[in-house]
Structure formats: C-alpha cells, structure tokens
Amino acid sequence: MGQYDGDPVIALRGATAALGARQVLRGIDLTVRRGETVALLGANGSGKSTTVRAVLNQVPLTGGELELFGTPLARFSAWQRIGYVPQRSTAASGVPATVREVVASGRLGRRRFRPLGREDRAAVRGALELVGLAPLAREPVDALSGGQHQRVLIARALAGEPELLVMDEPLAGVDLASQRVLAHTLREQVARGCSVLLVLHELGPLAPLIDRAVVLRDGRVERIENPDRLHDLACHPHGSEPVGGSDAALRIETGKVGLAAGEADSEARV
Numbered sequence: 001m002g003q004y005d006g007d008p009v010i011a012l013r014g015a016t017a018a019l020g021a022r023q024v025l026r027g028i029d030l031t032v033r034r035g036e037t038v039a040l041l042g043a044n045g046s047g048k049s050t051t052v053r054a055v056l057n058q059v060p061l062t063g064g065e066l067e068l069f070g071t072p073l074a075r076f077s078a079w080q081r082i083g084y085v086p087q088r089s090t091a092a093s094g095v096p097a098t099v100r101e102v103v104a105s106g107r108l109g110r111r112r113f114r115p116l117g118r119e120d121r122a123a124v125r126g127a128l129e130l131v132g133l134a135p136l137a138r139e140p141v142d143a144l145s146g147g148q149h150q151r152v153l154i155a156r157a158l159a160g161e162p163e164l165l166v167m168d169e170p171l172a173g174v175d176l177a178s179q180r181v182l183a184h185t186l187r188e189q190v191a192r193g194c195s196v197l198l199v200l201h202e203l204g205p206l207a208p209l210i211d212r213a214v215v216l217r218d219g220r221v222e223r224i225e226n227p228d229r230l231h232d233l234a235c236h237p238h239g240s241e242p243v244g245g246s247d248a249a250l251r252i253e254t255g256k257v258g259l260a261a262g263e264a265d266s267e268a269r270v
C-alpha cells in the first residue's frame, strides 16, 4: 500500500447498465490504479456484481465509458491480463477434471491452445502452492469442499499471471483458514504489482490489504472510505453509520472526491 499515482488499470466513468428491464447501474465512477487494492461494498442488490461484470464486459454498458489498461473497451483485447474469480460458482463442471487441470485452464489465454510449456507448468505449480493446494493437485475437483473449490478458482485466475485480479465475493462460504490463505495470496499478488478489485460483504482478514473501499447503494457510489475508516467498515460493512451523514459530501484523499448523490467527480479516484 502507499501512494497510487500509477496509471489506471480500470477507469469506469458514469457507467449505466440494465439487466432485463431493470436499471441496475445508475452512473458509477470507479478507478483502480496499478498496484491498488479496491473493495466494492454495499448491501445485497446494490450493484456490486454487475459493476464487476461490466468491467469484464459481461454486462454491456448503456452509458458511460470504460477503459482497461488505458485502452477504451471497444479496442481492448488483452483479456489475459485480467484474472477473474466469479461469485459463488464451483470449479466442478460435471466433466471429470483434476485440480491441476482446472488450474491449468487459467493459462489458456496465455498459451493460445499450445500444449503446456515449461513456463505454463511453473505458473500452474506456483498458483497451486500459493493457495495451498499442491498436495491435492491430482484430486478430482468434485471431491473438494466449498472452500477448496474457491481456492481452485483463485489458483486458476492466478495461473494466468494477471496484472489485474477481479474477485467477486472470494470469502463467501470460506472458513477462516481459507480466508487467511486468501489474504496471504492477495498480499503476494500485490507485492508483485498486481491490482485487485474485489467484491466483499465483510472485510475480515482482508481488511489490512484494502487501500480503498467503494460503497455502492442502489447502483450508485454512495461513499468511499480510505484505510482509516476500514476498521469501522469491517464492523459496519453496509454503512449503518454514514460518516457526516449519507447526504454529506465526503472529501477524502486528494480532496477532490465529491460523494454526495449526483456529485460524482470524474477526476475522483473512485
């Protein structure tokens, strides 16, 4: 953690999106800079997953702009630079596969259907070790617990050696031991310069790793919290105690961050 004057790896400005007939994102500004770890918080249905899926181009924007690694979405194709751990999914697909095979599939974007080379094998091995699954590498994924599945999905994302890691509720259904493994893993990723965007309900053991928490409400950014407030947020993740009142404009970090509803500042490091 420290100063983040690096280039934005995610720059989402004024993003709006709909699911079916429902307007789900109502003007989201979100910037994640190189080396930064940003948490998206908010109540159920506030739009966290949709924001993440918009960043990954899984949900089309109806308005606003998205740049990834400085490139407008329409021209962006380097998806192998991004590792994604989806929400509450399982690594088992019904097709028999070992832990190692699932993790190795995270190299597909890098090796473009060539057989696994030495670098690929080293990356897969490293990812398995990082999440503590090396001893289970040959096990069928179907035989794993929920928390172990989550570790497989994280290892799959890490195997691609991403520059940006996007995780949707990586702590969901994960015991404390696995949460600590995840905290260790994230720390390692950040140490090698990776940027991280993660959806969380509770900060838990990840709290010390978070540089900024962006709290969503009803498809908008309600407020942003810097590390000083993260301890309180760990106790009140859904903003039961808004700082300065929920309508007040919070001035954080550079002093440019206007957070009152409808006051999203495109300069803001939101």
Ligand SMILES: Nc1ncnc2c1ncn2[C@@H]1O[C@H](COP(=O)(O)OP(=O)(O)OP(=O)(O)O)[C@@H](O)[C@H]1O
Binding pocket: 019, 020, 021, 022, 024, 042, 043, 044, 045, 046, 047, 048, 049, 050, 051
């Ligand atoms: N396929 C869909 N069609 C219509 N509305 C949807 C669909 N999927 C989600 N929504 C609605 O979009 C809103 C935002 O959903 P989203 O999953 O982004 O919220 P979230 O903040 O990630 O919630 P949670 O914490 O429960 O995961 C919710 O009100 C949800 O009901």
